[in-house]
Amino acid sequence: MRRRHASEDGRGPRRRKWQELRQQPRRGIFLLPSLLTTGNLFCGFLALVLVSQSRFIEAAIAIFVAMVMDMLDGKVARLTKTTTQFGVEFDSLADVVSFGVAPAFMLYAFALAPLGRAAWLGAFLFAICGALRLARFNVYSGVTDRRYFVGLPIPAAAGMVASVVLLLGDDLISRWLGAVIAAGTYLVAILMVTTFRYYSFKEIDFARRRPAGVLLLVVLGVLIVATHPQWFLFLLFTAYVLSGPTRPLWARRRDAATAAEREHGDFHERERRI
Numbered sequence: 001m002r003r004r005h006a007s008e009d010g011r012g013p014r015r016r017k018w019q020e021l022r023q024q025p026r027r028g029i030f031l032l033p034s035l036l037t038t039g040n041l042f043c044g045f046l047a048l049v050l051v052s053q054s055r056f057i058e059a060a061i062a063i064f065v066a067m068v069m070d071m072l073d074g075k076v077a078r079l080t081k082t083t084t085q086f087g088v089e090f091d092s093l094a095d096v097v098s099f100g101v102a103p104a105f106m107l108y109a110f111a112l113a114p115l116g117r118a119a120w121l122g123a124f125l126f127a128i129c130g131a132l133r134l135a136r137f138n139v140y141s142g143v144t145d146r147r148y149f150v151g152l153p154i155p156a157a158a159g160m161v162a163s164v165v166l167l168l169g170d171d172l173i174s175r176w177l178g179a180v181i182a183a184g185t186y187l188v189a190i191l192m193v194t195t196f197r198y199y200s201f202k203e204i205d206f207a208r209r210r211p212a213g214v215l216l217l218v219v220l221g222v223l224i225v226a227t228h229p230q231w232f233l234f235l236l237f238t239a240y241v242l243s244g245p246t247r248p249l250w251a252r253r254r255d256a257a258t259a260a261e262r263e264h265g266d267f268h269e270r271e272r273r274i
Contacts, residue, residue, distance in 0.1 A: 033082060036073035037091050040066045044098025051106045057169060059106055060162035066098040067155050088141070092134045099158035100130030107161055111173045111181045119178065122185040126161075130154040133192040148197040156198070156240055157188050163233040188241060196244030 043066035050059035073091060077083045104127040112119040133154050140150065164181065173181070 033077040040069035041094035103161040152191040
């Protein structure tokens with residue numbers, strides 16, 4: 001026979017302590033993704049402070065740390081099954097600061113300020129296109145193909161900016177180099193609001209890819225990182241940025257090769273049956 005413990009006021013059974021302890025870790029699990037998102041926002045704010053002090057290398061590193069935080073908060077939320085609408089909206093607001101405003105301000109202070117209005121308007125275009133990209137992602141989340149992103153993801157655009165700053169370092173930016181950076185800023189900003197499809201590496205099954213090609217890329221990446229890490233980041237983000245506009249070309253060629261192999265296999269199958 002179970003014994004019921006009455007509360008002090010006699011209104012009902014007393015709540016056991018182990019039930020309270022069991023609910024406290026649950027609250028902590030819900031809080032963890034938000035803490036990572038807060039870390040993302042803090043890194044974006046820190047990048048703004050560092051840029052105002054002309055410490056561009058440290059600001060670029062802060063943006064890369066924000067990218068790591070942004071990847072972790074989503075993974076932790078999915079693993080712990082604590083994905084909420086509040087978390088999604090909070091993550092987008094943090095991304096606007098860390099990957100939209102902070103890189104745009106860094107571009108302006110680093111290279112675009114001496115070039116006049118046409119150049120620094122590119123920095124504003126970067127920020128507004130990043131905000132539009134995030135808004136579109138939230139609206140179409142769960143509707144589009146999860147293997148691809150529609151438009152250049154804003155963390156990749158911010159990584160492109162940060163990798164350029166790391167590559168150039170404290171070198172003096174000449175007028176022609178600043179013009180190249182301004183043109184690249186307009187290009188990256190426009191790519192964020194296009195309908196080009198970019199691979200989402202969270203959904204790629206690397207086991208189905210050619211292992212020799214993947215191994216070659218890994219070896220090349222390790223060699224470049226060991227010798228010139230700045231060049232590795234710059235080439236990595238440049239390749240990803242260009243993969244969207246060039247994807248229809250090599251995807252059409254790959255589909256044609258797959259169709260040819262399928263027809264060749266069907267031909268041999270018919271011959272075998274005859």
